[in-house]
Amino acid sequence: MVDYIYFYLVLIFLSYIWCSMRRKTASIQRLPSGPWSLPIIGNVHQLNAGHQHHTMAQWGGVYGDLVYARIFRTPVLVLNSVKVARELLDRKSSATSGRPRMMFLTEMLGWDSGIAFMQYGKRWKRHRTWICAAFESKESSSKYQPLQRREARNLLLNIIQAPTLFERHLSRFTAAIIMEIVYGHTMTSADDVFVKRADRAIQGTVDAGQIPATLIDLFPFLWSLPSWLPGMGFKARALELRKLIQETLDAPYVIATEAMSTGIAKSSFVADIIHDHFPHGMTEVDERDIKGAATAIYIAAAETTTTVLSTFILAMVLYPEIYKKAQDEIDRVVGDSRLPDFDDRPCLPYLNCIVKELYRWNSPAPLGVAHATTRKESYAGYDIPGDTILIPNIWAMTQNTIVYRQPDQFCPERFLAVQDADSDDHDPRKYIFGFGRRICPGRHFADSEIWLVVACIAATFDITKARDINGSEITPEVAFTQSFTSRPKAYACQIHPRTTRATLVAQLHLS
Structure with missing residues (x-):
């Protein structure tokens, strides 16, 4: 009993010393306010692995749009508003474009050649230049439109043939476009070997868990411990996953380069980079960079696009009156003899508002990807230490009740009813894709x-609630997976061709 008393007295004393030092440090450095942290672990215990964006938004309600916290010894700033994120990540981008060292993802699993996790520097700029050349110019937008039209038609046909598998069809749609753009590889099946391997690598990375990643990032020596020790079982799984990730990087690249050597290669991201930048051959580093940039494009596009499209179908099941308004607008503008096309977009304002609301109602990446300061900085009278992690809480921005009334409701009209619907803090397209140089x-x-x-789905299909064996409607739950992306959890619905679109459906079959 005496031992326990001594133990608690020592613990109380150490906590007092720690808190005193923290108050002193905060006063010297002028740190923003934030939740009280524990000795050693900081605020780790408060961050539920599945709902960190909710917790950080709650902090914002107490401490403001800029919140200071700690993950063990690492300082963290949570940016809960568009204004703060813009001022720190856009206007101070020369000091805030770094990335936290994600040792588990990069050095252990092998994602180090992906631009999303790469540190800001010459190598990052090289990757960024390649990707911007392929996607940011107006020429690239028109270049990919025939492929997007073709795969949109394939998506509609697949839904007609197997409507209950709509999630699978959405995944195939996004994968088919990116695989052809990046590698020149045409998918002929949803069971494409390259896509299935990439999807396993992505899911495996998510399933590896945030706890092992956090521990390895903070205590790298753990990686050198044998996997048979208690609690180290994740190491063996990580080594297997690393092998799968390397195959994901290598296999489609080999197919693309083999097609080039035989003279049958299509224009693609990989082929164009090799042709334009390396006509006289490549080093091993060059090859690794091309593989990494190509895979990064696939991962970013496939997961987030599928998430938004799945969110669209869920929202239309829950809000049929909104879906009917979208269909009526398409019928007036486009008619019933063809599918909507890119040129129709300026004439379909309500449909544009639906897309904006999709981004806002369920932002595909609630916390974006964290930035890090590369040097000491200051903001609003506060000191920001070097190597501070900066987390843009995009979910909090989309749920801001000052900007968006009743944010839990799916309401496209919110973008029709205000004059500043396209302003930086109101239009979610201006912030859900990230900030600054990143x-x-x-x-x-x-x-x-x-x-x-x-637009094509609304023109072609009616979407309604599924029914149980008794004929009663099944209302899907508004629930989302909680990992890097926020994807709707599995739900059922009924999708069938509109009765007024028989001619259009027949044209799809003929095409």
């Missing part, structure tokens, strides 16, 4: 692709 270079490509599919 903003997604494929954002315009992705947005136009999502719009086309939303």
